[in-house]
Structures are given as structure tokens and as C-alpha cells.
């Protein structure tokens with residue numbers, strides 16, 4: 001994967017360099033194709049998988065315009081967090097562009113509820129982006145956790161390092177479904193409820209690392225609004241489906 005500079009108002013665009021120079025996928029919610037375990041985007045038959053951690057890093061480091069060249073369908077999972085992307089972006093440096101940044105401003109209170117999962121997302125007007133998130137798993141290891149992002153939170157040290165997680169009991173089914181093929185103990189925190197431990201003797205980086213990772217995922221999915229969001233976002237038990245459906249509804253209803 002290569003991250004290249006782009007002109008003002010170009011947005012964040014993926015290019016499948018293994019297919020053709022014209023195989024472009026814009027990082028916008030209209031292009032969301034699948035949301036099982038991760039987000040997949042598709043445009044004109046060209047697909048990109050797992051862009052969310054990279055998108056969160058780009059947005060939270062203030063990158064509005066970039067061309068992302070890939071030689072495969074999937075954005076590298078690396079260590080399952082967004083930290084390697086943060087390091088790469090900081091190392092290459094960022095240019096300030098001339099145009100004023102535009103935002104998607106939350107105009108009024110709005111709610112999205114997913115009746116199947118019981119998850120929901122609400123938005124309210126606010127002068128900055130604030131994201132409050134709660135997860136609630138039926139697991140003695142995780143249970144209810146909260147995480148928050150606002151202008152005082154350092155994304156690079158507080159959110160970006162949080163790794164993907166899954167439950168040991170899910171792994172067999174996920175592999176049967178052909179998912180997490182690239183998953184290993186190197187790029188995921190595996191929670192073993194039966195033994196009340198993290199598989200492989202791993203220890204979490206934060207008490208609430210799973211909630212922080214869900215926040216990372218949500219920040220990545222919110223990037224699909226196309227412009228930075230100005231408003232307060234509150235999420236309960238969010239997942240990629242809820243995140244992207246909520247965003248679609250808020251845009252369709254002119255809330256954003």
C-alpha cells in the first residue's frame with residue numbers, strides 16, 4: 001500500500017493498482033458494500049476491504065485528500081490497530097493546503113436504531129467532533145466498557161494503538177465463513193471467556209482496549225461521510241453495519 005498526496009477537494013480515494021489506474025474506489029458511504037466484521041467498499045465492480053483503521057488515522061491526523069494505492073483487495077491489517085498508519089503518515093509529513101476545510105455539520109438531533117442488534121447511534125449539534133461510545137458484551141472479560149474521543153484526546157496514543165479483538169468461541173465459525181483468514185494472535189486480541197484470559201498470554205494495552213478499538217472503527221466509518229463531521233456522536237454497541245447505515249440515514253435525512 002502507498003499513500004500519495006492529492007489536491008484540494010480530491011477526498012480519500014483508493015486505487016487498485018493491480019487492476020488498472022482507473023480502478024478507483026472513493027471512500028464514501030454510498031460505496032459501502034459489506035459490513036460483516038469489517039467494512040468493504042465497492043465502486044464499478046472494484047472492491048476494497050478493511051479500510052476503516054486507515055481511514056480513522058487519516059481523518060484524525062487531519063488528512064482530507066489522499067490517493068491510496070493498493071496491489072490487492074485488502075488494506076494491510078498489520079498489527080490490527082491504526083498505529084502503523086499513524087507512524088507512516090507522521091514520518092512522511094503532511095502538507096497544509098490552501099482551501100478552507102469543509103465539514104459535514106450536524107444540524108439537529110437524530111437517531112438510528114438497529115432492531116436486530118439493539119445497537120443505536122445518535123447525533124447532536126456541537127462545535128467540535130465528540131464521539132462517546134459504549135459496548136456491552138455478554139462476557140465476563142469485557143462486559144460494559146466506554147470510550148470517548150474529543151479534541152483533548154490524543155488519537156495517536158489513546159485510540160490508534162487499540163487492536164482488533166474477537167472471542168475465542170467465535171473463531172471456528174468465522175473461519176468456516178471464510179472471514180479472518182489473515183487473523184492471528186499477532187494482529188488481534190483473542191478473548192477466551194472459558195479460561196477468563198486473553199489467548200496467547202497477551203495483555204490488553206488499556207483496561208478498555210475493546211471499547212477503544214470500537215471507537216477506532218467508528219471514527220473510520222464516520223470518515224465515509226466524505227468530509228469531517230462537526231457534532232456529537234453517541235453510539236451504543238456499534239458495529240460496521242450500524243455505523244454505516246446510521247451515516248447513510250443521517251445524510252439522506254439532511255441531518256448532516
Ligand SMILES: [Zn+2]
Pocket residue numbers: 052053164213216217
Ligand atoms: Zn477494527
